[in-house]
Each structure stands twice: as C-alpha cells, then as structure tokens.
Amino acid sequence: MLKQVNKYTLMHKNITVADLELDRATGVILAVKKIYTPEHLPVGTTQKESVDRRRLNIWWHNRTIPASRFKIQSVLEQLKLTNSTLLAERCFGLSLSDQYWLKPANSSVKWSEINFFDNSFSTDIGNLLFEQSPNNKEIDFISPDSTSDGWLKKRWVIVNGQRCLIKGGSGAIQQEPYNEVLSSRIMERLNIAHVPYNLLMQDNYPYCICEDFIDSETELISAGYIMNTEKQPNHISTYNHFINCCEKLGIANIQTFLNQMLTFDFLIVNEDRHFHNFGLIRNAETLEYIGIAPIYDNGTSLWYNKPTGLINPRSKTESKPFKDTHSEQIKLVKDFSWFDFAKLNDIDEELRSIFKDSIFIDERRCEALCIALKERINMLQQIANK
Numbered sequence: 001m002l003k004q005v006n007k008y009t010l011m012h013k014n015i016t017v018a019d020l021e022l023d024r025a026t027g028v029i030l031a032v033k034k035i036y037t038p039e040h041l042p043v044g045t046t047q048k049e050s051v052d053r054r055r056l057n058i059w060w061h062n063r064t065i066p067a068s069r070f071k072i073q074s075v076l077e078q079l080k081l082t083n084s085t086l087l088a089e090r091c092f093g094l095s096l097s098d099q100y101w102l103k104p105a106n107s108s109v110k111w112s113e114i115n116f117f118d119n120s121f122s123t124d125i126g127n128l129l130f131e132q133s134p135n136n137k138e139i140d141f142i143s144p145d146s147t148s149d150g151w152l153k154k155r156w157v158i159v160n161g162q163r164c165l166i167k168g169g170s171g172a173i174q175q176e177p178y179n180e181v182l183s184s185r186i187m188e189r190l191n192i193a194h195v196p197y198n199l200l201m202q203d204n205y206p207y208c209i210c211e212d213f214i215d216s217e218t219e220l221i222s223a224g225y226i227m228n229t230e231k232q233p234n235h236i237s238t239y240n241h242f243i244n245c246c247e248k249l250g251i252a253n254i255q256t257f258l259n260q261m262l263t264f265d266f267l268i269v270n271e272d273r274h275f276h277n278f279g280l281i282r283n284a285e286t287l288e289y290i291g292i293a294p295i296y297d298n299g300t301s302l303w304y305n306k307p308t309g310l311i312n313p314r315s316k317t318e319s320k321p322f323k324d325t326h327s328e329q330i331k332l333v334k335d336f337s338w339f340d341f342a343k344l345n346d347i348d349e350e351l352r353s354i355f356k357d358s359i360f361i362d363e364r365r366c367e368a369l370c371i372a373l374k375e376r377i378n379m380l381q382q383i384a385n386k
Contacts, residue, residue, distance in 0.1 A: 027085030044228030098219035126155030176299030224275035
C-alpha cells in the first residue's frame with residue numbers, strides 16, 4: 001500500500017531550498033525530491049556533499065514539541081493529531097529560532113505574510129498547552145508554540161512589540177523559573193553574555209519570561225548541528241571537536257566562551273546543558289556566522305528536583321555536554337582569570353530576595369540553597385587557585 005504524502009518546498013526565508021514529501025499520517029520526511037540551493041540546507045543535514053534524509057528528519061523532529069512536554073498528549077488528543085510533528089506541519093514549520101519554513105506545493109504564500117517575527121500569531125495552541133480555553137471554536141494553528149522545544153511548560157507572547165518566551169516550572173517545588181532569574185543576576189555580575197530572565201506570576205504559579213534574542217535576519221544554530229559540519233576524528237575529544245568546528249566557521253573566541261559557560265554551570269550545578277541549548281548565531285541570508293549565542297536555559301540547576309534534605313554542594317552531580325560529572329567537566333577550564341569572586345560576596349542575599357515570596361519554596365529550602373551556593377563558590381575558588 002502506497003503511503004499518502006504531502007508535498008512541500010523547504011524555504012529559507014525567500015530562498016527555495018528543496019522539494020520534500022512528508023508522510024501524511026506521521027509527518028516524517030519520506031523523500032527529498034529536488035535540491036535547489038544546497039548551501040541553504042539546515043546545518044548538519046548533509047553528508048559527503050549530499051543531503052542525508054535521516055539527519056534532515058532529526059532536524060525536523062527537533063523543531064517539534066517533545067513527547068515529554070507537560071500535557072502535550074492531552075492537547076494532541078483534543079486536536080485529533082497523532083503526534084506533535086503534525087502540529088508543526090500545521091503552522092508551516094515556522095519558528096522564532098530560525099527562518100526555515102515549509103511552503104505547500106502550488107501555494108503562493110510568502111514569507112513576508114506569515115513569519116512570526118513581523119506578523120502576529122495565534123494564541124490558541126499556547127492556551128491549550130497552558131490548560132486554558134482557545135480563543136476560537138475552530139483552532140488557529142499558526143503559532144510558534146507548535147515548534148518550541150523542551151519539556152517544560154512554555155508559550156510565546158508579544159509584549160510591547162517584542163516576542164517573548166514564558167516558561168514554567170515542574171513538580172511540587174516549581175523552582176526552575178526562580179533559577180533562571182538568579183542565573184541572570186549571577187551572569188550580569190560576572191559580565192557573561194546571557195539572556196535576561198524576569199519573574200512572572202500567573203494564577204499563583206511562577207514563570208520566567210525573556211525576550212527572543214533572534215530576529216528576522218538571524219538564526220540560532222545549536223551546538224549539536226555545528227558538530228555535524230565536520231567529521232569527528234577518533235582521537236579528538238568532543239570538546240576539542242566542537243572548538244575545531246567553531247574555529248573553521250570563523251568563531252575565534254569559542255574557548256573563552258566555553259570557559260565561562262562550564263564554570264557557570266559548575267557553580268549552579270546545571271544538569272542539562274545539552275548540545276541543543278547553546279550554540280552560534282548566523283545571518284540567515286548571507287550564512288555568515290555572527291558570533292556565539294548568549295547563555296540561556298539554566299533552570300534545571302540548583303538541585304531543582306531534589307528534596308531539601310538532599311541539597312548537598314559536594315555530592316556527585318551529573319553534567320552535560322562534554323563530561324558526565326561537573327567535577328570532571330570543570331577540568332576542561334584552564335583560565336579563571338576573568339572570574340571576579342568578590343562580585344558574588346552577597347549572592348545569597350540576591351537568592352533570598354528572588355525566592356522570598358514563593359509559596360512553593362519554604363524558608364528552610366531557601367536557606368539550604370543559600371548555604372549550598374556559597375559552598376559551590378568556595379569549591380570553585382579552590383579549583384581556580386590550583
């Protein structure tokens with residue numbers, strides 16, 4: 001039995017990239033029929049100068065809501081869709097992280113008419129993901145909420161003309177939004193390029209909100225895709241391979257950035273700095289790499305999912321992306337001269353001010369976090385002194 005297909009043209013803003021056929025039932029890319037501008041194919045989806053359909057499917061799958069997202073299965077059931085890939089297909093695959101989209105075959109729709117950077121978008125999908133009623137009886141699928149990754153509850157909104165991401169917490173503690181705000185304050189003190197987060201309360205629950213750092217001219221290329229631009233030799237570590245890939249793309253100061261990111265992640269005990277929550281920024285039209293993306297997505301840190309009694313600054317803690325533990329990963333940092341420890345002398349007071357009104361985090365937990373964070377700073381200073 002032949003599979004039924006939907007035919008699209010993969011577009012990069014106004015540039016025609018390739019003709020695709022997607023399985024109508026699953027949204028999987030079944031065939032790449034014709035390539036027009038191979039240099040504009042998504043980064044890391046080519047192999048030996050030709051498109052790799054498996055890698056292209058990974059790229060396409062990664063711009064959809066993961067199955068682990070809070071309430072996504074019930075939302076899909078409401079919409080009578082079998083998976084979130086079909087949800088992304090309904091909004092042309094448009095995102096607020098890059099400039100790629102799917103143009104239906106024989107359609108005259110233009111980038112200028114539908115992109116989310118210059119046009120408003122529906123809040124229906126965001127409302128459903130936040131367990132709210134959609135605005136219309138007939139769902140409007142044209143929304144960047146259909147192509148937002150990550151497992152935490154999140155949605156896009158427009159505030160004073162700015163595209164902003166709202167992100168929630170998890171479990172009984174709901175600590176992740178507070179962690180994002182504290183992380184912003186720490187990086188601001190240390191002069192680390194970062195995405196600023198602010199606290200937002202809705203229906204008595206904490207959320208964090210930040211502005212999109214990508215605009216209609218740029219796009220985020222995740223580290224995972226950057227590493228696919230070159231074949232990794234067996235004798236080269238993942239850490240050095242990533243540095244080599246960046247340097248070949250013209251990013252000269254990548255090691256300085258990694259020193260800062262890995263040191264900061266050690267400090268806050270970040271457990272989830274995977275290869276798709278840091279990366280580079282490039283110009284979407286010229287394909288020139290502009291620089292390194294500011295540090296973002298720091299919520300899964302500070303023992304966010306541990307009971308208060310298990311908050312221990314010296315316990316073995318998991319890390320990503322280059323080593324399995326922070327005690328091993330921090331050894332990759334060879335220069336701490338940029339780190340001014342004096343700027344964190346009263347960081348415990350900053351933590352208390354951020355957590356003080358939380359109905360989820362009691363005073364005992366807040367004090368345990370203050371003590372543990374100060375101890376992480378002491379541990380880091382001992383490492384730097386060596």
